[in-house]
Amino acid sequence: MMAAFPLFERYPRLACVARRALGDFPTPVRSLPKLAKAVGTADLYLKNDGVSARAYGGNKVRKLEFLLADAVEAGARAVVTFGYAGSNHAAATAVYAREVGLQAISMLLLQPNASYVRRNLLVGLAVGAELHEFRTPTALAAATALRLARARVQTGHAAYVIPPGGSSPIGTLGYVNAALELDRQITAGELPEPERIYIPLGSSGSVAGLLIGLAALGHRTRVVAIRVAGARWASAASVQRLFDRTVRLLREKDPSFARLSFPAVQLEVRHDFFGSGYAKFSEEGARALRLAREHEGLSLDGSYTAKTLAALLADAAITPGSGPTLFWNTYNSRDLSSLVAGTDPARLPARLRHYFETPLQPLDHEN
């Protein structure tokens, strides 16, 4: 039996939108008492999308449930997506594309080295994704045009293009549902209504979707979005664009869906924990990562979630008496060692092998 899906229950007309159940929802919420005590704050909670699915968790699963269903419905045989070399999104897409019978093609860009980069590359390789790395966005764009043309000739079908991070309006529906899912957990008494939700801001889909769901429900919760990618991609403007496009899609599918206007006052984009660049681990992040592991047994990553928790902890230290705060973990918590066991990095395309031959960045304390 299909588990209840809050978005479709609340808006039955949206049930015409294709969705493939890939994850385990609702994801758990719990309080973080030891971490809260360590930093001198009161009400701290976790929404753990790290366990959003068995094979590979994290925030991309919610988006992929819609994106891959849309790709299958469109008759595609392959999906093409984009990211930096260690992209959690590209790895998750590879895992779940195979599950629904699609070939995954990852067009990747050079990035700073880290253990998780190696692991995600091996995941892609293990599940049979086609991996390509480029030094510049221009080279990537040219190769993508060629690859798309070749896919059409070879299979007779257009490949389905998934934008970076899965943040199209279709993908963003997954996070509209996430807000409705959280609302049910609040109603059930699993946590109080948070005053603030801390979540990373990458390609904007998670934040835009949450804001739509919260606004549709009339929640006043503020979303504190910690920018972890270049300001050109991640900004209040990028969130607003995706918010508006996704509301338009929702209203096309269900005209009774409210004509929501962007709740600018509910969104706080923070640029001060980005550090020195995308996927460059920061000292504050490394400290937050250590605290989460020591006090709550929670594994974070240096590129996204550690920077986000660092912001939360810094704010809690300044205003310890503020209301319930929710940390939204977007990073895969599943152990991938059996998935990648026996996968030999020597089988990677030559251009990607350098991640296994050059040192990790100094703050990579994962092992």
Ligand SMILES: *Cc1c(COP(=O)(O)O)cnc(C)c1O
């Ligand atoms: C992709 C990703 C994000 C960013 O989410 P967006 O919806 O792209 O803004 C955050 N955390 C992790 C671990 C991710 O992989």
